[in-house]
Amino acid sequence: MSKFVFTTGGVLSSLGKGITAASVGALLESRGYTVTIKKYDPYLNVDPGTMSPFQHGEVFVTEDGAETDLDLGHYERYLSTNTSKVSNITAGKIYKSVLDKERNGDYLGGTVQVIPHITDEIKENILKDSEKYDITIIEIGGTVGDIESLPFLEAIRQFKFDIDEENVCYIHLTLVPYIKSAGELKTKPTQHSVKTLREIGIQPDVLVCRSEYPISDDMKKKIALFCNVSKDSVISCLDAKTIYEVPLMMREEGIAALVLKKLSMDERQSDVSKWEEIVHRIKKPEGEVTIALVGKYVDLKDAYISINEALIHGGIANKVKVNVKRIDAEKLENGASPDTLFEDVDGILVPGGFGERGIEGKIKAINFARLKDIPCFGVCLGLQCIVIEFARNVLKLGDAHSVEFDPKTKNPVIDYMKEQKTITQMGGTMRLGSYECTLDEDSTAYRAYGEKVIHERHRHRLEFNNDYIDVMVNNGLSLIGVNEQRDLAEMFELKSNRWHLGCQFHPEFKSKPFFPHPLFKSFIEAAYNYHKDNSDDEVNDL
Ligand code: GLN
Numbered sequence: 322m323s324k325f326v327f328t329t330g331g332v333l334s335s336l337g338k339g340i341t342a343a344s345v346g347a348l349l350e351s352r353g354y355t356v357t358i359k360k361y362d363p364y365l366n367v368d369p370g371t372m373s374p375f376q377h378g379e380v381f382v383t384e385d386g387a388e389t390d391l392d393l394g395h396y397e398r399y400l401s402t403n404t405s406k407v408s409n410i411t412a413g414k415i416y417k418s419v420l421d422k423e424r425n426g427d428y429l430g431g432t433v434q435v436i437p438h439i440t441d442e443i444k445e446n447i448l449k450d451s452e453k454y455d456i457t458i459i460e461i462g463g464t465v466g467d468i469e470s471l472p473f474l475e476a477i478r479q480f481k482f483d484i485d486e487e488n489v490c491y492i493h494l495t496l497v498p499y500i501k502s503a504g505e506l507k508t509k510p511t512q513h514s515v516k517t518l519r520e521i522g523i524q525p526d527v528l529v530c531r532s533e534y535p536i537s538d539d540m541k542k543k544i545a546l547f548c549n550v551s552k553d554s555v556i557s558c559l560d561a562k563t564i565y566e567v568p569l570m571m572r573e574e575g576i577a578a579l580v581l582k583k584l585s586m587d588e589r590q591s592d593v594s595k596w597e598e599i600v601h602r603i604k605k606p607e608g609e610v611t612i613a614l615v616g617k618y619v620d621l622k623d624a625y626i627s628i629n630e631a632l633i634h635g636g637i638a639n640k641v642k643v644n645v646k647r648i649d650a651e652k653l654e655n656g657a658s659p660d661t662l663f664e665d666v667d668g669i670l671v672p673g674g675f676g677e678r679g680i681e682g683k684i685k686a687i688n689f690a691r692l693k694d695i696p697c698f699g700v701c702l703g704l705q706c707i708v709i710e711f712a713r714n715v716l717k718l719g720d721a722h723s724v725e726f727d728p729k730t731k732n733p734v735i736d737y738m739k740e741q742k743t744i745t746q747m748g749g750t751m752r753l754g755s756y757e758c759t760l761d762e763d764s765t766a767y768r769a770y771g772e773k774v775i776h777e778r779h780r781h782r783l784e785f786n787n788d789y790i791d792v793m794v795n796n797g798l799s800l801i802g803v804n805e806q807r808d809l810a811e812m813f814e815l816k817s818n819r820w821h822l823g824c825q826f827h828p829e830f831k832s833k834p835f836f837p838h839p840l841f842k843s844f845i846e847a848a849y850n851y852h853k854d855n856s857d858d859e860v861n862d863l
Pocket of ligand 1: 672673676700701783
């Protein structure tokens, strides 16, 4: 049977509960334990698939096609195990399932209540698939004290009695703010947050305290006294230079040993050499590149978090630092000069997206990259824009478009798949999850992957329209990846350019710091070569 680690958060949101849970998982894995992480979100959406990235950041897609919270991306990047449909549960999903059962008459005339029906449903979900792992970490979204997270906290309180105290560990993440005017760190918010948690009936075993400055021993003693834990159970967690340093910092504080002791498990030797290696590469790069990320959700960093991380991983593979310059596609649309915007840029990436806003700007960016031979990477909607740009400007099909944006275009180079045309329900109905793709051996993609058949994750409704395949290919836009089962175009490449490639899937979801995704590795390599070529020119000019 699995043991369980519950992580809750207090004081305020955005303290990095996801990274903390993932780091604890990584440290337990470094001792040879098998670990999985699940996230419970207290909001009423059934899943985050229909939520705007402006609201909740990126939607992360699992192998089995679940649209999930972005924290699952962190879990997969930090751990060797993949997440799945059971890994992200919202209050909406729990309530929906309970209400469906009620309509089915499953409760045999009983009154259906938060306790026990909702809490039982949550506990049942917590147990799902957990038997495959030594340790299951459960992250409870939201902040202690929120009304909507109460059923989840109640469920994890009860859980300890269902599976025995020694199989459960509670970690609580809080903030120890630095108050400038007093010149001091303050423990009161932590005291209050733990007090609220204890009122619900949960006594934390470990406190992880986020702070800008190191927490002294005296301060740890004070926190311990007020929060009813031992001093050693108070872990200080400072802001890190890179998120990949967090497991190493938490290791210094001995968090895994504390958790294992609470769970009555052997401490075991840990091997964190792979973490040390990537942190070294991030901190001591041998060069740098700047990649323009041309999108519409650029003000919110979390909206493109997996793309951002995959670019960093590409940098780790090439031992270079990757600066990501986020460019609002609408600026290009409204007349900003690409020469100025892309002046200091070594590569242009157009990520996935939905809706018309900014589309023309993305197409402009791709046009600029193609004409100037700047490495250019189109992901999902980005690939669709590569196709539209090529159709309009090379094939001279002036009105070429995706029917998502112009349903009446005479040249629908991107169109809905047949089954998508009849869909009325929005949630969970796209082409989702992992699909096979066969690569052309004479392609940048094949050289990057080193294998002919690959599997990548999808999240989209529209596809390349095969009516245009011959004219595209005959004019130089090579089809280099196909899904043979459904006869779908997956990847295109403009071989006359140094690196101009688009994929209909989302490679960023499978990139890990230890296994940088082949396409991101290859793209960053091309961008670095471009950078070196250009700086050579400058040297010659002098
Ligand atoms: N909006 C496009 C589609 O649905 C692209 C989606 C995406 O980039 N994820 O096909």
